[in-house]
Amino acid sequence: MPDESSLTFHNQPCHEPPPDISVVVPFFNEEDSLRLLYDKLVSSLESLQRSFELIFVNDGSTDTSESIIADLQKNDSRINFISFPVNSGKAKALDSGFKASRGQLVFTLDADLQDDPTEFPRFIEKIEEGYDLVSGWKKERHDPLEKRLPSKLFNTVTSWVAGFRLHDFNCGFKLYRHEILDEIELYGELHRYVPVLAYWRGFRITEIPVRHHARPFGKSKYGWERYVRGFFDLFTVALLTRYIRTPMYLFGIPGLIILFMGIMILSFISFLQFRYGSILGHKLGRPNRRTPIDWFLTPGTGKQCSYHSKMAHVWAFCA
Template sequence: MDLSIVIPFLNEEDSLQELVERIYTHVRPLNLQFELIFIDDGSTDDSINRLLESKKKHPEIKIVRFRKNFGKSTALSEGFDRAQGKIVITMDADLQDDPAEIPNLLKKLDEGYDLVSGWKKKRHDPITKTVPSKLFNFTTRLLTGIKIHDFNCGLKAYRKEVIRAIPIYGELHRYLPVLAHWQGFRVGEIPVKHHARKFGHTKFGARRFLSGFFDLITVLFITRYKHKPMHLFGLFGLINMFFGALILVVLAIQWFQGEPLSRRPLLFLGILLVIVGVQSFSLGLIGDMLTSSKDTRPKFAVKEVIE
């Protein structure tokens, strides 16, 4: 199997059949053996019947139905597990992602990239989505150091070894480029066409962006400090202890010189910094002890083995 196209959806009955036909229009000329994997994330409309109608015409369609809505990360994870293609394309089902970009994603992969992310350079969304999205993408670039403009774009292409090396859960699907980059995979980006929503309404609200920032913290922890917690908590603890001790030493010198320490808020600040520092340092030490007591060696993406 050359290509798998994974499409999670929720209540997209008006879009699915048109999406299928567009995909076939742009993928068939590539002369690739491909499959379409649709993940029904708990739809309550007529989406499944529309897909079954398309499947009668296109046997390459495969459908996985969830009993309830579990979220996009779970749907993508299920699709990745079932994908048989050497290359995996993901896209949204609302017709905002353009299947005409699939050949362009494949060409970019041929340049030596392992993951290629779409960039909705010109978005057709309301300002209530575009402004928070820009803030989210800027913060993610700043904290991760990965120069991608659009982490939220659903249109991406992966080599199979990428999705096999990186498990996803929660809402971590938007951080797959980050996780892939830290595993040593080469990540690229291309501008893609973005269309205004034709049917229905968006399934994501402001809550998604708040969850996204929480997940960003999770990603930073599990990639940088999961196997070396002392590097984070120990450093924070030492900084607090240093400044706390410095304040207490200065106050002690002043006390020996006859200055009273009553009504000196700095005294309580110094004590607080030392206590917080000791607790943080101890937390890092305990974390290191727990890590070393188990077989928690990180799993790395091996590119090649030559014997």
Template sequence: MPDAPLQLSVLIPLYNEDESLPELHDWIVRVMEENGFSYEILFMDDGSKDRSWAVIRELGRRNPHVRGIRFTRNYGKTAALQTGFQTVRGEVVITMDADLQDSPDEIPELYRMITEENYDLVSGWKQKRYDPISKTLPTKLFNAATRGISEVQLHDFNCGLKAYRQDVVKNITIYGEMHRYIPVIAKWNGYSRIGEKVVQHQARKYGTTKFGLERFMYGFLDLLSIAFVNKFGRRPMHFFGSLGTLMFFFGSLLTVWLIGLKVYNIYTHQPYRNVTDDPLFFIALTVIIVGSQLFLGGFLGELLVKQSIHQTGDYLIADEVDHQAGMLVKKD
């Protein structure tokens, strides 16, 4: 008889957090046992240089519910989460940071919101933070910009404490520094039932933060990237073709105007100079060439997208009815 599916997977990406891991592990185990959850804890060691991996191995020997994966070098939090998402087995997936600033006591309510309130994803909101203003102020600006661009109304996109239905994490792909935008990516993949829960934020107990201010610049660039890819990734001609056509039309119009001006001056016996002596002619020529290249780029992009869809067919299916077989296959 097959084993019953796990209720919860707790996915913890980490880098140099050996001091906090035993305490975090014991805290999670206490919460799981108090609530009677079947669970696994997956530690994703992102190339730590301290004793983090030795601690994870020891925790695995003590607790069969503990699993660990170690990267050969530091790839970043997004890589750790993406690899973990493809590995977890629980029906509900909880992600949290390893620095003890996320409270495992929040897990039961997050699990309830997914299973009973039917959310696809629930994001934590650290309404009261114990971080310096050099971190909280850029975070507020970052969150406001993300809400404006994505139209996902969350207060705290960067909170590491989140809960997901398993099929959400199995059907999204993140890369670069896009872990901050998982709710945005999930919504754009059709998982629109996104909730938010105020969660407790605790001051860091051990070590120092592994992120600098440059993460906000990289994060903003990633936001623009995923916004563009989501809108035009499957229809590049709509962007490049439209822009190229407008530029070609403007350059052609400017060229016709210059030629018409010369003809008019000839017939009216006014002084004139050759069209090629006018700087506007070269501006018009440049605009025409760039417009043609953009249009061609959009056309080639359309061919590549068509070929990719034909090969992979990677559209997400929510439900399927097979009348011939007399059955309904429910995907969610």
């Protein structure tokens, strides 16, 4: 994992006051989308009549994505970008973008054109109601079933662990007040859990439905492994939030369940040993008797295992 010194910062000299809005866009091999995305971002942001900056974070792209942003930056001083030498993951890319951002309000969205920058005014309107983080909710998703079903399970489990309900923790389209980002450092898959970490620090969280477009170019860079990593990081989040003062509750309850199961298994094996002289459940010389161990076997497997165990006892007896 590259450290801070291995990053390349392509920032314009700036002597102006901080902008009102920062937009952080991580990308990885999105050469077909970046120019279109830039046009959409500028059009939407200029309509707000607020100052802004665009922070593109190149997460180790191997195509021409970086050169496209560098070319755009030559004609627009509002563009800054950061380059990772290798793909380091979305959390690290976002974290570096957050640290470089200067706006009081910080948008994040993906570079694949599935998020719609024309939604910016709705996010701002919502956050000005007194919220600290507004998360997008892809209510009507244009993703294949193999992405929607795991996502639904993920959101259900995360809501239960977090102690509050969001329909779409995984949506990358969000608006933050900058003070949230000053308190949170991202790594692993923790970018999915920023609302949870913020909620347990006392910030106000809400969500709004957003339009979700089908990906016009390329294919998703994520596979099933992200859900595996995500659930491990969910355990970390649980430890850092609701169990930070009572970690024994997190580890103790599963420990008690495992202890109880171990005691039951040990008791059953001890009963077989003392009652029948063997943990197989019958004594030598009485191979035809049905044993308690057979109760836990399927009919076919039970007959086969019972037969082989009986034959072994007969051979031992004859020997």
